[in-house]
Amino acid sequence: MNIEELHEYCISLEAVEEKFPFAKIKGGESVLVFYVCNHMFAMVDISDGNLVNVKCQTERLVDLREHYDWADKPSHMNDKYWLGLHINTTPIDMAKELISNSYSIVKKKYTKKKR
Template sequence: MNIEEFRDYCLNKKSVTEEFPFDETTLVFKVAGKMFALTDIDNFESFNVKCDPELALEMRERYNAVKAGYHMNKKHWNTITVFGDLPEAEMYKSIDHSYELVFNKLPKKLREEIEKES
């Protein structure tokens, strides 16, 4: 996975925006204003995604490429090293999982509006 593939994959999800709220190199992806993924655009070696706490622990035990979220809530966020032992398909699944966790916490009316988007 490279930065363009990561960016395109995140942006292809419904109601996703990208911004730089922290600095000029930390690219953040949000669904309805809520963050679900972020990475450094100058040095794309890893990315952060939200994760169910139990799954986060399982992934960290199984893969060296998965660590507790750097500069994030360690219980709910993972940092995934792009060039590590986590298969690329699992990287994409982790992005999907993060998006779904954030999406499912949105108010029901907002979720319904987003689901109607084409």
């Protein structure tokens, strides 16, 4: 998966917004963040385009990091809740599944709170 495919997939999900929230911070101007329910579910530095941070279940994070080279610690996020994906080497089906999983975690959590 490349940066264009990542972008295309993320915005294809329902009610997703994309923003550059760190634009005023030095080095943050190229960090693209995808939101659902006004909360982050994926982020990538488009100047690099390789490491994507996605939310993930804690128990699954550990297993993925132990078994796959493409699974890593996230950049600038809490590694207890976020997974870093090297999208250039992550199989496309797995990348899509993990992005969708992240989207679902965030959407479920913040949709419940609105009720």
